[in-house]
Amino acid sequence: MKLRGWIVGLLMVAAAAPLAMAQSGPSRSDSSEQYVPRLGDIMNNAQIRHIKLWYAAKAANWELAAFEIRQLQENLVEAALLYSGIPVTNVTTLAAPLQAVADAIDAKDSKKFAKAFGDLTGGCNSCHQSMQRAFVLIRTPTEQPFGDQVFPPQGKK
Ligand code: HEC
16 A cells, blocks of 8 residues: 555645645536535544544454545545635644554554554644634544444455
8 A cells, every 4th residue: 555655745735736626626617616515514524534444443444444544634635725714734734643544554553553543633633722623522433333334344254
């Protein structure tokens, strides 16, 4: 897996070209008609990925975990690109914890993953605090709410 270059690359895009993502994407011929998701909706998606990421890694489904960390990363970059009120540095400071999570997934290392996941979660809350959203307090999930999705790798139980 090559998560490293991918994460660094996306963050560079976020830092350098605030409108790039808004102007590209599938079947968007007229940028004035494009759908811009609400920030709270992007965050709800980030929350879902955050939860699934945890349960994928807990079930040692590293393939799924790698997928979820990419999805989560994209949610956060999208938030920074679409909402200029979010300081880009609030997102770029998440680069280190995101990378640590990605490295732990690459290494299939549950211990490192748990530590990195905690740091990442701290990063969620730092931004919430700095943007007067301290009441949105994120933690490691304690219950897996996605009963219709199988988290262990296929063939195992
Ligand atoms: C760069 C800043 C920033 C980061 C990083 C960030 N958030 Fe947020 N988040 C916000 C802001 C701003 C809001 C409030 C949005 C609003 O007022 O509509 C928010 C709101 C939320 C909400 C509430 C959504 C709702 O409608 O109930 C959740 C859940 C959430 N974030 C999850 C996360 C998770 C999980 C992470 C980390 C993986 C994270 N956020 C990282 C800025 C951030």
